[in-house]
Amino acid sequence: MATVMKETLGLPIEKTLAYKLKQRDELYNESGCYWGIKELTLKNQDPIKFEQFFSRLQSAVFAAREKARYVAASPGGREMGESVWALATAEGDTLAMSLGFISHCAAFPVSVKHMIDNDFEENPGINDADVFGTDDPMTSGAPHPGDTYTLVPIAVEGEVVAWACSVNHIMEAGAPQAGSWPVFTVDTFMDGFVFPPMKTGENLRQAKWWDNLWMRRTRAGAMNILDDKMRLAGCSMIHGSIHEIIQEYGVEYYKQACKEIIEESRIMILDNMRASLIPGRYEGSSFRISMLKGQQKIWAHADRNEMVHVHAVFSQDEKGGIVFDTEGSSRWGYHGFNGYPGGSDVGLFLGITTTFAHSCKASAGVNMNVNSIYHKGSIYNPDTEFASCANIWAQSMQMQCLSSSAIHRNFFMRGYLEEAFAPEDSWDGVQGSGVLADGTPYGFTNFEWVGGGAMGAYPFKDGTPCTWAQHTQLCNVGNSEEFEYLIPPLHHLGRKLEPGYCGHGKYRGGVGQSSVHWMQETGQRLGVTRGGSATSMTSYLASGMNGGYPAPGVVTVTALNTNIPELIKADGDTPTTAGEVLEYAAEGKLTGEVTSWKYDPPEQSMGDNDLWANAAGASGGWGDPLEREISSVVEDIRIGQLPESFAKTMYGVVASKNKLGEVTLDQAATKHEQAALFASRKAESKPAVEWWKEQKAKVESHSIREELLEMYRSSTSFEGYNKHYRSFWQLDDDFEI
Amino acid sequence: MEVVDKGLLKQLVEGRIADDDVDEMRRMAKKDHQRFWTYLDILQEKVSWDNTILMRLNDHLYIVMRGNERIVKCDCGHEYGDYRVNWKLHTDIRTRDTQESMEKVYYPTAAAPDADWMEVREFFCPGCSAQLAVEIVPPGYPLTFEAFPDLDRFYREFMNKPLEDESPDWFKDKTADYLAAL
Numbered sequence: 001m002a003t004v005m006k007e008t009l010g011l012p013i014e015k016t017l018a019y020k021l022k023q024r025d026e027l028y029n030e031s032g033c034y035w036g037i038k039e040l041t042l043k044n045q046d047p048i049k050f051e052q053f054f055s056r057l058q059s060a061v062f063a064a065r066e067k068a069r070y071v072a073a074s075p076g077g078r079e080m081g082e083s084v085w086a087l088a089t090a091e092g093d094t095l096a097m098s099l100g101f102i103s104h105c106a107a108f109p110v111s112v113k114h115m116i117d118n119d120f121e122e123n124p125g126i127n128d129a130d131v132f133g134t135d136d137p138m139t140s141g142a143p144h145p146g147d148t149y150t151l152v153p154i155a156v157e158g159e160v161v162a163w164a165c166s167v168n169h170i171m172e173a174g175a176p177q178a179g180s181w182p183v184f185t186v187d188t189f190m191d192g193f194v195f196p197p198m199k200t201g202e203n204l205r206q207a208k209w210w211d212n213l214w215m216r217r218t219r220a221g222a223m224n225i226l227d228d229k230m231r232l233a234g235c236s237m238i239h240g241s242i243h244e245i246i247q248e249y250g251v252e253y254y255k256q257a258c259k260e261i262i263e264e265s266r267i268m269i270l271d272n273m274r275a276s277l278i279p280g281r282y283e284g285s286s287f288r289i290s291m292l293k294g295q296q297k298i299w300a301h302a303d304r305n306e307m308v309h310v311h312a313v314f315s316q317d318e319k320g321g322i323v324f325d326t327e328g329s330s331r332w333g334y335h336g337f338n339g340y341p342g343g344s345d346v347g348l349f350l351g352i353t354t355t356f357a358h359s360c361k362a363s364a365g366v367n368m369n370v371n372s373i374y375h376k377g378s379i380y381n382p383d384t385e386f387a388s389c390a391n392i393w394a395q396s397m398q399m400q401c402l403s404s405s406a407i408h409r410n411f412f413m414r415g416y417l418e419e420a421f422a423p424e425d426s427w428d429g430v431q432g433s434g435v436l437a438d439g440t441p442y443g444f445t446n447f448e449w450v451g452g453g454a455m456g457a458y459p460f461k462d463g464t465p466c467t468w469a470q471h472t473q474l475c476n477v478g479n480s481e482e483f484e485y486l487i488p489p490l491h492h493l494g495r496k497l498e499p500g501y502c503g504h505g506k507y508r509g510g511v512g513q514s515s516v517h518w519m520q521e522t523g524q525r526l527g528v529t530r531g532g533s534a535t536s537m538t539s540y541l542a543s544g545m546n547g548g549y550p551a552p553g554v555v556t557v558t559a560l561n562t563n564i565p566e567l568i569k570a571d572g573d574t575p576t577t578a579g580e581v582l583e584y585a586a587e588g589k590l591t592g593e594v595t596s597w598k599y600d601p602p603e604q605s606m607g608d609n610d611l612w613a614n615a616a617g618a619s620g621g622w623g624d625p626l627e628r629e630i631s632s633v634v635e636d637i638r639i640g641q642l643p644e645s646f647a648k649t650m651y652g653v654v655a656s657k658n659k660l661g662e663v664t665l666d667q668a669a670t671k672h673e674q675a676a677l678f679a680s681r682k683a684e685s686k687p688a689v690e691w692w693k694e695q696k697a698k699v700e701s702h703s704i705r706e707e708l709l710e711m712y713r714s715s716t717s718f719e720g721y722n723k724h725y726r727s728f729w730q731l732d733d734d735f736e737i
Numbered sequence: 738m739e740v741v742d743k744g745l746l747k748q749l750v751e752g753r754i755a756d757d758d759v760d761e762m763r764r765m766a767k768k769d770h771q772r773f774w775t776y777l778d779i780l781q782e783k784v785s786w787d788n789t790i791l792m793r794l795n796d797h798l799y800i801v802m803r804g805n806e807r808i809v810k811c812d813c814g815h816e817y818g819d820y821r822v823n824w825k826l827h828t829d830i831r832t833r834d835t836q837e838s839m840e841k842v843y844y845p846t847a848a849a850p851d852a853d854w855m856e857v858r859e860f861f862c863p864g865c866s867a868q869l870a871v872e873i874v875p876p877g878y879p880l881t882f883e884a885f886p887d888l889d890r891f892y893r894e895f896m897n898k899p900l901e902d903e904s905p906d907w908f909k910d911k912t913a914d915y916l917a918a919l
Binding site: 274275276278279280281282283284285287289307320359406409412413414415416417418419459460461498499500501504506507536537538539542543544546547548549550552553555557578579582583596598615618622623624625626627643646649650678681682684685686687688689691692693695698699704705707708709711712724725727728729730 | 746749750751752754756759762763766767768770772773775776777792793794795796797825826827828829830831832841842843844845846847848849850851853854855857859860861863866867868869870871872873874875876877878879880881882883884885886887890891894895908910912913916917919
């Protein structure tokens, strides 16, 4: 066949990205195999060479991370797991990834497709060693503008054969509300510095104007520029390594082997799914409050409170791959809890990639085994181009935990108990901006309780504290000293586990952790907010595991105008957790204006000796709490992880702890208390049918607060969920919800 | 480790297993396919009734054969009826809808859900009062059908041992039918 030239590019058409993307999709749709590959020819011909080839690719991305991260100024990029480097095919499909944010493999093909669909090959051109950047949720697959991407094309004789990719979570995104996850965002114009895929440099060098943009459009310009250099440094290393590898193996081997790598992992991941899942229908939900009413008078359409509903059904397709349908989740709104499909997939893949790609090459093969359904008009697929996505991680991580919950239920049902746990992890970031005494403005985010949370309870033992992060294998909460150095007025008065703060059960979830930030030298101005997952108005997920309680949401406590200096002067005994702040205040020891927030507080203007305390990272319990071994409850009291008063109300265990830390169990009182708790179950419950009739009456009479009725109206505006809701309550079609 | 033997699996089921053994199980390159049968054996030995267990649903609940029916049954012996109806509709339900009652199950008090917006639902077995599930949802929220497995497909396609009474009807959610008849 004669070669058709694409004149403007000077390339045979089969070497253009547009052609490759079309071919990839057509061949996959025809065959169900990546690029129509039905046989792993290169692997079968010489498996050692094939594996050596892959190990070179994998080494290139590992090396990139391990060196480049030291260029960063932000702790998230450098020492925590808030970054990733990857190698992708010409179409953006991931071949190899470093440690870190591996679910972001879902975003790369979205960016590349956007560039192809918008004729970037012609203008501005996609050439070897160019530098592209993006953080736009709608066009690039970025979850939110805090996640910033760098993509470098790798081309041989003008033909793009690969992309070096990187992403990290920057410390400040330049929105009206400072930090990484603005909560008060009416639309995308309040998301901060949002940029669709664009060419920002050439020959592995960023343009000067690019640095100027970071300095002008964010509050942590210097730090964001260094993060940008970090991403590019790693991509440059990958770019160099891949050119060497291509020289050694030849470009044709390279291109074919890459296709086989992805097809091989697609097959292996599907096999892993079939080996551990049970086909069926698994339902889950969670909730996230957006409490914005009365916070401003400019945007009337955003002056409302909204309970965001996350609903999903997990099932399997005919091959055994995952189908994840989010129908019933709320319609998008004028708040930050929206996302577009690419970014939503980044959320969903958090649990799926790590669970099913553990024994094979973690490539884009995983993506092909998941059919995520985000209904048009919903929070995961707004039917507007202008929806805000600033805090998508709140409800997308809840959404992914619903998927993980279904997977872990499957592990339990199939007998793989060692893999099963209650997958919840409420996370929290403290963010804001200020002006130092010398007039220097700055913005910040403290990521610590994003970097690590507790594992949920297993069906055979308690969860462990601060050992898990949904988004990365690198659970790391960062150094206290470094956060204090980078965020001048925030000092840790306490940073430790919060006793009793978890979902309880026969096996309790890992206890969450708490910080008390003490404001000092606040200068001319300091404003603090939070961005993060569910607040304590709701639990993290709606359903606990098999009788255990789901993880609590994030606790936020503020204390203004406190007497901390007096406490330090007296005996140095100051509160070290959010719970203690409330206790000290209740006892009158801590004075000032103390507030416990069940929703995101509006920005708090803070001065010297004010406190911002939070508790996050709690996880869920498993099983009936009254089946918990009494000795385990006593041990929790002994190690300071369970207050005696709560041990009594939750577990019916009556015990006391002396000053030496010795715990004495009152066996008789415990027997009595547990019997009373057990008896209360019959006395205080009613048969489900009776319960259903009462609830139905409540639904039919609209005896539910208006914001929740609005939530139901939003969810039932989707046909399938409408049917589900009406059939459960047996409502007529013309009944107005 | 290539296969988890019955003794070790029993320790895992009963929560008596050593952490090192769990680690070894997690490091298995591939999960042992026959685990499901060993699991059913162990569970069947632990219950006092004779119905054949088809699948474990919950710490206490199983889908079992009763004649030509597939029903949900508690290990205490209480029967919940057709497994295609959300079993929560056959439980006893306690609702915590005051702040004080919610603070009895969450600590610190600031971590308890907001009773103005949410309610805690606890589901108990009518036979033995075991706490089988917890939901924290707004009032008016339908009960969540946590797990509705497609038994026929699993047994045939995933385990290569088809059930004798296969029928497309087994994987039809009958919850709405049950409610319509109330």
